[in-house]
Amino acid sequence: MxxxxxxxxxxxxxxxxxxxxxxxxxxxxxxxxxxxxxxxxxxxxxxxxxxxxxxxxxxxxxxxxxxxxxxxxxxxxxxxxxxxxxxxxxxxxxxxxxxxxxxxxxxxxxxxxxxxxxxxxxxxxxEQLLELPGLTLDYNVQSVIMGRETIFLSKKEFGLLSYMAQNVDRVVSVDALFQLIWGMESLEDTRTVAVHISNLRKKIEADPAKPERIVTVRGTGYMLVAEGALQE
Known part of the structure; x- marks a missing residue:
């Protein structure tokens, strides 16, 4: 209870x-x-x-x-x-x-x-949870649950992770992430995506220097890898 x-x-x-x-x-x-x-x-x-x-x-x-x-x-x-x-x-x-x-x-x-x-x-x-193997997104409080640990994210970090989670095991382009999170009128440039991805990795990767959950697809963007795929 x-x-x-x-x-x-x-x-x-x-x-x-x-x-x-x-x-x-x-x-x-x-x-x-x-x-x-x-x-x-x-x-x-x-x-x-x-x-x-x-x-x-x-x-x-x-x-x-x-x-x-x-x-x-x-x-x-x-x-x-x-x-x-x-x-x-x-x-x-x-x-x-x-x-x-x-x-x-x-x-x-x-x-x-x-x-x-x-x-x-x-x-x-x-209705506010998105569950993936080894990772649950809580839209109510903008957090990610990994095992027994709850990790709170910034609004943009959560937005990036949420979009990738909805496209798990598929490559998402840097341009698509930038337009979704920052919008057409933003004064930022696409390099800010890499900065936020780096911060996100520090929170959810066992070794941020060697990411296994959010992988870089050179020349294209990023992909959130399901936990099951990591063990194959």
């Missing part, structure tokens, strides 16, 4: 205690932070499946924090709003929030929303 991790960001310790108690009752792991700076550190270390976030933190704006967090994590965010104004709720949802509960709130209602979003994510994640 999967144990979901819930991160709570609220400057009111009492609210944190209540939400954590209900999370534990449902079998979830939980962690709490009381300010934006500590919450960003917790986001990286705890890797939550869902975030409960107060709109108004002491010395911080929860909506701004949400916008920054979205650069690193796509986990659902349920806002706790102490305001009834539609403008606040619209802003919360427009800048990365998935749902909201108005204070004072019913813990039962909050938990029902949390469980609903976790079910949605679990269903969606099965």
């Amino acid at each position: 999967v144990t979901h991790k819930i991160m709570i960001v609220d400057d009111d310790p009492h609210i944190c205690e209540i939400v954590q108690a209900y999370c534990e009752r449902e079998g979830f792991l939980s962690a709490c932070s009381h300010n934006g700076e500590d919450a960003m550190k917790l986001l990286a270390s705890f890797e939550p499946d869902l975030i409960v976030l107060d709109v108004m933190l002491a010395n911080d704006n929860g909506i701004d924090w949400c916008r920054n967090a979205r650069c690193y994590k796509n986990a659902p965010i349920v806002f706790l709003c102490s305001h009834e104004e539609d403008e606040v709720k619209i802003s919360a949802l427009s800048y990365g929030g998935d749902d909201y509960v108005t204070k004072p709130f019913s813990p039962g209602v909050l938990m029902a929303k949390i469980e609903a979003h976790l079910r949605r994510v679990s269903t969606g994640r099965r």
Whole structure:
């Protein structure tokens, strides 16, 4: 059984205690932070499946924090709003929030929303995976899973690997990769593809100097080799 991790960001310790108690009752792991700076550190270390976030933190704006967090994590965010104004709720949802509960709130209602979003994510994640022998791409968090290791990639690295994975064991031209990832209007040139491929190899190759997964096809481009082909 999967144990979901819930991160709570609220400057009111009492609210944190209540939400954590209900999370534990449902079998979830939980962690709490009381300010934006500590919450960003917790986001990286705890890797939550869902975030409960107060709109108004002491010395911080929860909506701004949400916008920054979205650069690193796509986990659902349920806002706790102490305001009834539609403008606040619209802003919360427009800048990365998935749902909201108005204070004072019913813990039962909050938990029902949390469980609903976790079910949605679990269903969606099965559709966000591209599985190859020895390598799985996770489109939800732009990562590649190799064995038991999860490797996070930059947007362009993931784009390159994703396109090659969709054309596994086939040569993909440098020009095709460049146009797909950088586009016609880019001020870069095709040499940037080689730079990003080199960085990608450092993350997924056992020996980047002697690549076996992403091979160079001289004069043409690159090919992602399926793991089974490496063992033949």
